[in-house]
Amino acid sequence: MTTIRRFCCNDLLRFASVNLDHLTETFNMSFYMTYLARWPDYFNVAEGSGNRIMATYLGLLGNGQWALDEGSRLRNRLVFYVMGKVEGQGESWHGHVTAVTVSSEYRRQQLAKKLMNLLEDISDNIDKAYFVDLFVRASNTPAIKMYEKLGYVIYRRVLCYYSGEEDGLDMRKALSQDVEKKSIIPLKRPVTPDELEYD
């Protein structure tokens, strides 16, 4: 049962049982609140019948400058570069999934799929994006398998993306604007975090 609605601050006090899962990162407050302040439509939550939080995901649309999951950097950015700039117009206009996680009690019900589809729909139909992308730890096989099932392909490997220790995989799914599916043609060589267009 998926009552999907916008995530609100009070939900931060209710997602403990989802976030205690070891693969789910609990970011700092400015990270969540920046998403809420900037892309509230892309931060949703699903609730179950007992009003337990079942799943959360957050994502963003734009040119991915918030794709990094390192909150401290974001905070610095917030204080010093509040003016910002816009890049990646045209075919690099895309939706980005930052985190998807489902509480253990509600797994194996294709909830993640529903949430991902919703985000893809918003990116595709409302914001007219070209593709949706996400980053995943190269060791997180279960997640990679799941994303592949949902139609994502590994676009490229990002060396030492996670805290300089673990590689990340940049996975993408083309949306209807990208008729020729150019955005998902895999890169042949891995890239370093410095080479990422949007950091």
Added chain:
Amino acid sequence: MASKFGLAGGIPERRVRPIWDAIDSRQFKTALKLVTQLLAKFPNSPYVLALKGLTLERMGKTDEALSVCLSAKELLYTNDSVLIDDLTLSTLQIVFQRLDHLDLATSCYEYACGKFPNNELMTGLFNCYVREYSFVKQQQTAIKMYKHAGEERFLLWAVCSIQLQVFCGNGGEKLLFLAEGLLKKHVASHSLREPEALMVYISILEQQAKYGDALEILNGKLGSLLMIEVDKLRIQGRLLARSGDYAAAADVFQKILESCPDDWECFLHYLGCLLEDDSIWCNEAVYEPIHPRKFFNCKISHLTDELFDTRISNASAFMQKLQADTTDNSIRCPYLANMEIERQKLLNGKGNTDYLIEALLQYFYRFGHLACFTSDVEILVEALTPDKKTELLEKLKKCSDSLSSVPTKALGQSITLFKVQELMGNMFKLPENELEASSVQMVELYCKNLPLSKDLDAQESMHGEELLSMACNVLVQLFWRTKHVGYLVEAIMLLEFGLSIRRYVWQYKILLLHLYSHFGSVPLAYEQYKSLDVKNILMETVTHHILPQMLVSPLWMELHNLLKDYIKFMDDHFRESADLTFLAYCHKNYSKVIEFVQFKERLQLSSQYLVARVESPLLQLKQNADGIEEEEGVLESLKCGIHFLELSNEIGSKSLTFNEDLQSRPWWTPTSEKNHLLGSFEGISYFPRENLTKEMDANLRRVIEKKSLLPRMIYLSIQSASTSLKEHVEVHGSHHPKISLELKLLLERYTKMLGFSLTEAIGMVVGVANGEKSTVVFGPNLIDWLNFTVFLNAWSLNSQEQVQPDGDECWPRTWCILDSLLQKYILEVVKSIEPQICSPWSDLPLLVQLVTEPLAWHSLIIQACVRAAVPSGKKKKKSGPSEQSSSKLTHTIRDSIQLLSGLLGEIMKWLREWINRPENQNFEDILSPLQRKGQNEGPGQVYHLLEDFISNMDEIEIELSDRISLSLKSWSPADVARKMVTGKCKVLTEFLKICESKMKLFQALKQQISQL
């Protein structure tokens, strides 16, 4: 940050950039060098000065930073020729903010805006007011900007500021009418562009109960701003329902359900409208989504019978249709909805329980394999009478003969059957042998199904993991019933077994955390807590699992870190929250503006945060109590406890928030204040768990109120003791009335919180000390009472008032009373601790508290007295009656030191006995209750099952992955037992260290006083 002409703050950008780069890369020395060079060239540039201030602040030179920024401010104010731009001001603001001088930044902007009222600077000023939470000034500034530029967003800034005055300030609701007027006027001339602006407009109307107006706007042209149709429908439905047009609202919700048939909340709204239940739409439910309602209140419908029947049958028919229309097998809502409808009928005396039972069975066939089955049906089962519950259970058990042919589904169904029994409280009725049997069954089922997980990744949750948690719960219940500690050890072994197979299962870790705590192995509990990687906002919701145990443990280092990290997280959030609010303003997400401000307030009133704020200085005071100078340093840094007095004064009028996630706690300790295992066995139902926080509220408020008096009372007591002896020596009879008076007032407040007047409290203490009253009268507030006696004694040292109306000489008498109370209770607790290593030793924390609180505070009074008594330099002693009285006090102190060292000696002897006990003996004590082979009852059966399973693993044909078999073999009960002993000994060792330090202090004091 360059301006249009390659100039930044009036300085060529190429000169400024390297400074920013150096600051960004934390090369502060380089930055300072560069900025000093630049300053030589532009000595009167406020911008360069601001950059210098920033660099200095980053280097930690806060005083210099402040003075540099103040000169920049001075220049801005006095020198008409200097450039005033946002870059300069915002840089200054960063520094002022970091130096906690928001007011200075604000006045810079105010001055600048007075001179050059352009929108850039006004935005900066608005931002200053956002940081200061000055909602009225925010509104005024935004209105000026709106008048100046006519932009929609500035108007909305003003409207949000008005809403904030109403919700978070003291603005009356009439202000909303003003906001409405502003919006109306703007819409008439400019319409609206942003969906969020529309949402604000609607909310303003809704808050004034103008639902009709809101609907008109939503249904009009502006409604097209909402791109997602369902979102629009939801608002429409809500407005219709709140306006009382339930029929129209029900239609809207029906429409939503047609497109989202699995939307449970929408179904509740739909049914609520059909039954014309208005409780779902009260303000609390709409604006307080943190504790949302589950299902419906048990409320009898006010509809006529006929109407009720029609509405219910309409709902039923609609749900049947939804069931028939959906092809997606995973959709549960229409099925669950059917049962909810059945429940509503029952509540209104029109239902048939058999239908509900039948529907539950059908639901079980369909979704019984899902982990969420039980939480789905929780409330429905509650609606059944005990007999019907049994009937349901019997029928479900019969289903187990025909479980699904898919093994994972069959496993899920079997688990659900156990869970339903747990849910019904059935487990509490079973005889002990049946309970043992069911724990064995659960573990057997787990082991048997391990092959299902053989292809899963090590990080993925395995099939049947819940079984071990459930079996653990059964074993804990057996422990509660029989008090046989073997079950407790067995539960621990079982969970450790589970963790050795997959070390990520947080549910096991939380259970273990509590089991270890109960067992008295707090270090192991803390280890489990650490392994949960609790950080950021989880500290607010998860720390309750460990904090209360740590507060009364001798693990001061760990407690210090726990408190420090948590308080830092909260304070950081309070500091940055306004920046994020401003970000929401900038991105035109107005609803988030309100949300952020309310959320910050919610966290500021967090009961746990307030506890931590009080406990953190108390810990410091405990840690430094063995050196009076250090303690005085701590007290000075706490402003002599004044802040905490304020907190204590205010707390009564504040409504505290409870943000703990209590769902994850084990049933036997549903809140941090409750531990069923400490009491005798009784059947309890732990589903559903609601309203737990209400009880906590009153208690915690009192605890915070009481504890926040302590720093001040300690301070005053030291003062009182320090002067008492001098006074006796120098001018007999001259006292410090101010200290004495304040301390007396605080004593009165303190006893009032304990439920007595000061005179009554003194009577109690005296009564217990001379044996007229039982030692149990202090109840759970023992430590508070002893603390009171300590401060009472300190007060009496310096007061002309007599403690007892009939009293002869008051102060040595109080002193003796205090000593005898400490002696009585400490010896009693030492004696009461059971002689086995595997007993929980639940009194140990009390002993730790006795030593680290009343005894420690008392030792401070003694130190103060001795310091005052020991002649420093060549001061001449006077003789006469005062000398007599001071020598009396000296005697009392000497006796007291003797007595207290004796008590410490007793505790230390006891501690050393345990610490030096041969490890093997401890180890055997733990394992022996489990190793009674061949017994068919009592603890150890699950344990043997596990042992047999592992040793026969290679023989029985069970297909496991190498990873699982290897980890199974790595499970070592001996290691676990050893760990348990070490954990327990660590507590003792830490406690011993504390005692040793106090003993050393007393020895030194003894020496000093012997010179008198």
